[in-house]
Amino acid sequence: xxxxxxxxxxxxxxxxxxxxxxxxxxxxxxxxxxxxxxxxxxxxxxxxxxxxxxxxxxxxxxxxxxxxxxxxxxxxxxxxxxxxxxxxxxxxxxxxxxxxxxxxxxxxxxxxxxxxxxxxxxxxxxxxxxxxxxxxxxxxxxxxxxxxxxxxxxxxxxxxxxxxxxxxxxxxxxxxxxxxxxxxxxxxxxxxxxxxxxxxxxxxxxxxxxxxxxxxxxxxxxxxxxxxxxxxxxxxxxxxxxxxxxxxxxxxxxxxxxxxxxxxxxxxxxxxxxxxxxxxxxxxxxxxxxxxxxxxxxxxxxxxxxxxxxxxxxxxxxxxxxxxxxxxxxxxxxxxxxxxxx
Amino acid sequence: xxxxxxxxxxxxxxxxxxxxxxxxxxxxxxxxxxxxxxxxxxxxxxxxxxxxxxxxxxxxxxxxxxxxxxxxxxxxxxxxxxxxxxxxxxxxxxxxxxxxxxxxxxxxxxxxxxxxxxxxxxxxxxxxxxxxxxxxxxxxxxxxxxxxxxxxxxxxxxxxxxxxxxxxxxxxxx
Numbered sequence: 017x018x019x020x021x022x023x024x025x026x027x028x029x030x031x032x033x034x035x036x037x038x039x040x041x042x043x044x045x046x047x048x049x050x051x052x053x054x055x056x057x058x059x060x061x062x063x064x065x066x067x068x069x070x071x072x073x074x075x076x077x078x079x080x081x082x083x084x085x086x087x088x089x090x091x092x093x094x095x096x097x098x099x100x101x102x103x104x105x106x107x108x109x110x111x112x113x114x115x116x117x118x119x120x121x122x123x124x125x126x127x128x129x130x131x132x133x134x135x136x137x138x139x140x141x142x143x144x145x146x147x148x149x150x151x152x153x154x155x156x157x158x159x160x161x162x163x164x165x166x167x168x169x170x171x172x173x174x175x176x177x178x179x180x181x182x183x184x185x186x187x188x189x190x191x192x193x194x195x196x197x198x199x200x201x202x203x204x205x206x207x208x209x210x211x212x213x214x215x216x217x218x219x220x221x222x223x224x225x226x227x228x229x230x231x232x233x234x235x236x237x238x239x240x241x242x243x244x245x246x247x248x249x250x251x252x253x254x255x256x257x258x259x260x261x262x263x264x265x266x267x268x269x270x271x272x273x274x275x276x277x278x279x280x281x282x283x284x285x286x287x288x289x290x291x292x293x294x295x296x297x298x299x300x301x302x303x304x305x306x307x308x309x310x311x312x313x314x315x316x317x318x319x320x321x322x323x324x325x326x327x328x329x330x331x332x333x334x335x336x337x338x339x340x341x342x343x344x345x346x347x348x349x350x351x352x353x354x355x356x357x358x
Numbered sequence: 359x360x361x362x363x364x365x366x367x368x369x370x371x372x373x374x375x376x377x378x379x380x381x382x383x384x385x386x387x388x389x390x391x392x393x394x395x396x397x398x399x400x401x402x403x404x405x406x407x408x409x410x411x412x413x414x415x416x417x418x419x420x421x422x423x424x425x426x427x428x429x430x431x432x433x434x435x436x437x438x439x440x441x442x443x444x445x446x447x448x449x450x451x452x453x454x455x456x457x458x459x460x461x462x463x464x465x466x467x468x469x470x471x472x473x474x475x476x477x478x479x480x481x482x483x484x485x486x487x488x489x490x491x492x493x494x495x496x497x498x499x500x501x502x503x504x505x506x507x508x509x510x511x512x513x514x515x516x517x518x519x520x521x522x523x524x525x526x527x528x529x530x531x532x
Contacts, residue, residue: 021512022484024525028465029485033380042397043371047364050404054359173405 045142048338052139111267115260118280122309123253130347133245136355139340145355147348150180150246160356180246188254194261197237198230228286235262235284239302243311245345252309271303273313274341279303315339359407367407371400377486378417384481385425387470395424418486418496422478464520471518475499476511483508 135146147156155176238255271281283301303313316338382392399421410416482488494501516525
């Protein structure tokens, strides 16, 4: 049997690598990170911002009265109000009180200066520093794996986020913002690029329509915007007021984040029925600093069977919680270098 | 990625992960870098999963780009000697110390002394068993360049101190 140099190289290469097996944790870490990115990416795109403004103009949403409209002598006897024809006295719920407080706190914050936002976070398996360009929305991301998970860094995602100017153009009136959020959610989740349409046709993929309720849509979109550090004080403040209108939102003013910092916890469980008649049931919680209205932590809880898998639980039969703690959010005039070295 | 896409992606990673990490192992100087490159490749695939028609080809192209970029970054730093730590999990020699203990460091050093393109051509041709035409298409170079690059690279390995004996042994077997 003739042995050529090529055969020798082939044999060397195969023997040198035959024992190499990737740890399962890598693929799991990749999908977990992608889910986190998807969740954060469902924010307004440049096109969606325009569509949202147009949509908002034609829609009137019902919102609860604001604190400033309260009659001074109001008693919580709202049951009689309609019978007597008087304007009903409005009793603020605990949720509304907490969220309006947060709204005021956010509104009093100064607008950030410096072109780049540097956001340092820590999750279960990695530390992450994201640098977002407020002018272009470009994102630089550096990661440091912990517990033996791999690190990465330096990759740029162009136009990852809307720009600060696009956020500033979103209406801040509660009803208009609510409509804008629904339009943004729709644009981000229902629009299908031509390439994907073609791919689906080729592979005979027929996705089922998205069943999310408007409450789900508003909550998801509002919390995605709250995550984004390019959102200015006015919009942040308005988002808390919108959240006060969403059914199913739970607010805990005396909560703490995973590192023990005092926090206002705002959470909600997706309640839309999926085609199988069963709710997806994942709960998204965001923890906000009570005095500044800035983000401290996000936590997504996936119940059993919702498709979240880990190396220890490949079938997704356990409850999984994906926690990200926001250690710092600062502004910088330049793009900082990789904080983890390398 | 929705749940169906996640399952499909994880299926792909389970099926093709080993061959991708093996490619990365030959392309990069040490197991840590290989895992980094492998992870970054999967991450870029995950970001475009619904739009990638041929994930295998996509990964090979992305991986060679990442290795080229890393080479540029590393060229600015002084070259360090990289050796496996004893008993390391991803040390490819660990289970095969019998006849290869001398050979693997020599092969590693020889591969690292090639250019990224030379290494990538060799790996796609002889580990991944791609034809000359497929290799050319994946790397965006001509078939002629694949041919000349692989023959020159094999000649380089042949002449490499620790590997020369291996090639001459086979010659004596002919």
